[in-house]
Amino acid sequence: MEQRRADIIAEALEERIFDGTFSDGDRLDEVRLSEQFGVSRTPLREALQRLARSGLVELIPRRGAFVRQPGPVELMEMFEVMAEIEAVCGRLAALRISDAALQELHDANAKCQAAIDALEPDTYYIENERFHHIIYQQSGNSFLASEAGALHRRLKPFRRQQLRLRGRMDQSMAEHRIIVEALENGQPEAAADALRGHVAIQGEKFHSLMAALKSAAE
Amino acid sequence: MEQRRADIIAEALEERIFDGTFSDGDRLDEVRLSEQFGVSRTPLREALQRLARSGLVELIPRRGAFVRQPGPVELMEMFEVMAEIEAVCGRLAALRISDAALQELHDANAKCQAAIDALEPDTYYIENERFHHIIYQQSGNSFLASEAGALHRRLKPFRRQQLRLRGRMDQSMAEHRIIVEALENGQPEAAADALRGHVAIQGEKFHSLMAALKSAAE
DNA sequence: GTCAATAATCTTGTATACAAAAATAGTCTT
DNA sequence: AAGACTATTTTTGTATACAAGATTATTGAC
Known part of the structure; x- marks a missing residue:
């Protein structure tokens, strides 16, 4: 229930991007991931925005979040x-x-x-x-x-x-x-x-x- | 209804921080601001997080968002x-x-x-x-x-x-x-x-x- | 059979509702 | 009167509900 939940999710997603579970171009489905983490979409979206800030994910309006590995x-x-x-x-x-x-x-x-x-x-x-x-x-x-x-x-x-x-x-x-x-x-x-x-x-x-x-x- | 709403709000808040409407240490009340902008808390919180990322605002868990002017x-x-x-x-x-x-x-x-x-x-x-x-x-x-x-x-x-x-x-x-x-x-x-x-x-x-x-x- | 248009579905963005933690006010004790 | 404890009230964090754009499927025309 702390704000940390988004942080934890962000870290977990980061890990999965690094270890290759998600690869470049993959779309990160909000509902699927929120179910997977057992949380609602709200903290998950927060985590995605955090990842977008560090450049791991690209947030395209109305389209979704896409993994963006630097080439x-x-x-x-x-x-x-x-x-x-x-x-x-x-x-x-x-x-x-x-x-x-x-x-x-x-x-x-x-x-x-x-x-x-x-x-x-x-x-x-x-x-x-x-x-x-x-x-x-x-x-x-x-x-x-x-x-x-x-x-x-x-x-x-x-x-x-x-x-x-x-x-x-x-x-x-x-x-x-x-x-x-x-x-x-x-x-x-x-x-x-x-x-x-x-x-x-x-x-x-x-x-x-x-x-x-x-x-x-x- | 686009994702841009958070962007617009973020820019507006940025402006108010720069022009001195909000000064260092001020707490940015989510409900007050959301009413002021005529939106719900969701996009407003998004905007606050964006500002936090660019360093203009400090987000303290369970406490709120505080204006943080660089000294x-x-x-x-x-x-x-x-x-x-x-x-x-x-x-x-x-x-x-x-x-x-x-x-x-x-x-x-x-x-x-x-x-x-x-x-x-x-x-x-x-x-x-x-x-x-x-x-x-x-x-x-x-x-x-x-x-x-x-x-x-x-x-x-x-x-x-x-x-x-x-x-x-x-x-x-x-x-x-x-x-x-x-x-x-x-x-x-x-x-x-x-x-x-x-x-x-x-x-x-x-x-x-x-x-x-x-x-x-x- | 292919392409286009339109309807159905899916997904995101936003609003509202609810739960839990802080802040505040008030009361009781010493 | 001061301090501590408790109840009340805010306020944040999260879940759910709803609306609108995007995607996909279906149907119809050529």
Whole structure:
């Protein structure tokens, strides 16, 4: 009975979009889904609107809600923007970061390395995420940090896929160390460039992954 | 009866928030507003959720919708992000811009200048907006262009205020010319720096304006 | 058999009705 | 008189009912 119901439904739908239960172009039937979730159409419609806002669903007036998976082009664009935003965070953070935060970055990196050695990709993923969020925060601009976090979250399912690529985690670690070094030495442009490259390469890896999948399917 | 009703209401409420009819912290009563607009609570709640998504309203579960005007700090942060995003657009556009778009930028600038000479601030404002949107588009990244446009729109009411400052329009024109020059010569960093400065100064002007208003009120 | 027009059905958008949680007012106790 | 507890009243969140546009099926003409 709380407002949370729409949130719960939105999350569940999000999950189903990510895991492929719903694929691109599918229409999300309000009555069918509301029955499935055991709620009325009202909170379900609320959830759909929330998904529309985060771009997962397109709401066409009088027609319904359609799943809208970003295509390869749009994904590349989103990764490019993510790279640029992280670069900005890094440039600002190089001037504003606190000693405590630097310590936390070192800590996150150490745990990342430990996760690689222990072959625990999930732990690696979590610590990697923490690493990036610390930099967002240390930009000293909470609006920027919030926007960066939102895009980061939106790209989550796509970034995760290409973590499995051989050697990517080791390479990523090396890049993390260069980033921390630049931040530690207060070098804005170096930090920005390192972060831009670090994120942009994810987009590129994703691109080649997509291309490989596509050619394999033919 | 179209879905548009919620859009219309959202826009109307947005207007009232901007023009000061509703001020920061005000609770937006669903029944009162729905009566006022002559609709039921359903589309009105939809409109509130839309406003919540663009940050103008905070939706507290079981409590209601509260107007949330960004304070000076948050505004400064938003202008900083706008400046950085425009810088990114400029850097990418310097490499990707078309001749036709360059021509359009010249055209927009010419009309801006004409508007200044004719003392038509509204025309100036429209052409200035066009100038910036062309650069967003020419970043060659439609996701970036869309994000830039969204933030631009959100800052609209605050940017407009400080256009009235003496000499700002002339200074702005000079900056526009430098920006076009950098784009024309394909100089990414020069374009980025020029755009960053051009937008950042708006935030700073706004800041001093706010400070002036505040000290005048004491 | 194909196409078009129209009727039936389905689905969305909106209104109203109801339930539960907050806010408020009032009463009782100390 | 102050504070706490309870009852009342608002107000939000959800369900259901209804209206109108969109979709599909059916029928008729060519």
